[in-house]
Amino acid sequence: MKKITQFIYIAAICLSSSTIYSQKSNIESSGDILSILIPAASFATTLVYHDDNYKGVYQFAKALGVAMVTTYSLKYIINKERPNGGNLAFPSGHTMSSFVGAAFFERRYGWKVGIPAYVLASYVGWSRIYAKKHDHWDVLGGVIVGTVSAYLFTTPYLNKNTDISISKTDKGFNLSITHNF
Numbered sequence: 437m438k439k440i441t442q443f444i445y446i447a448a449i450c451l452s453s454s455t456i457y458s459q460k461s462n463i464e465s466s467g468d469i470l471s472i473l474i475p476a477a478s479f480a481t482t483l484v485y486h487d488d489n490y491k492g493v494y495q496f497a498k499a500l501g502v503a504m505v506t507t508y509s510l511k512y513i514i515n516k517e518r519p520n521g522g523n524l525a526f527p528s529g530h531t532m533s534s535f536v537g538a539a540f541f542e543r544r545y546g547w548k549v550g551i552p553a554y555v556l557a558s559y560v561g562w563s564r565i566y567a568k569k570h571d572h573w574d575v576l577g578g579v580i581v582g583t584v585s586a587y588l589f590t591t592p593y594l595n596k597n598t599d600i601s602i603s604k605t606d607k608g609f610n611l612s613i614t615h616n617f
Contacts, residue, residue: 467563475537503585527577535582
């Protein structure tokens with residue numbers, strides 16, 4: 437529990453950074469936040485389900501590490517211009533990190549959790565196009581790198597005592613994780 441509390445505290449500090457919100461639209465800011473939150477939530481689940489000797493932690497770390505090395509290598513090798521005039525557009529790093537998290541969720545815990553994660557990750561990719569940081573090819577590159585990396589290193593977590601469910605409420609959606617001890 438102490439590790440989870442520390443992780444949430446660090447994530448809150450990162451998310452409250454003024455640079456995330458400065459001079460950005462709500463769509464771009466929410467995409468930025470989700471690009472951190474999706475992989476952070478994926479990683480946090482590996483800390484909750486540690487009865488397999490932290491196998492999930494290592495799988496997530498390898499998937500994200502390979503995806504980051506691949507993404508930033510491609511950015512410098514290709515050096516594609518961004519729609520807003522900057523450089524290093526291909527592939528989209530925000531989209532890559534979101535899809536590593538979403539694909540990890542789906543591969544490790546199933547489609548019940550994977551589908552909403554993929555929807556949120558897709559929103560991140562769209563937000564990058566909307567903000568004119570990337571074009572559709574850059575986003576597609578991030579999708580491919582993130583998803584393939586997660587699939588290379590992630591194995592399903594089989595636990596008959598755990599149920600993950602999503603339900604719609606008046607104010608949005610609830611994600612529930614129930615574990616029977």
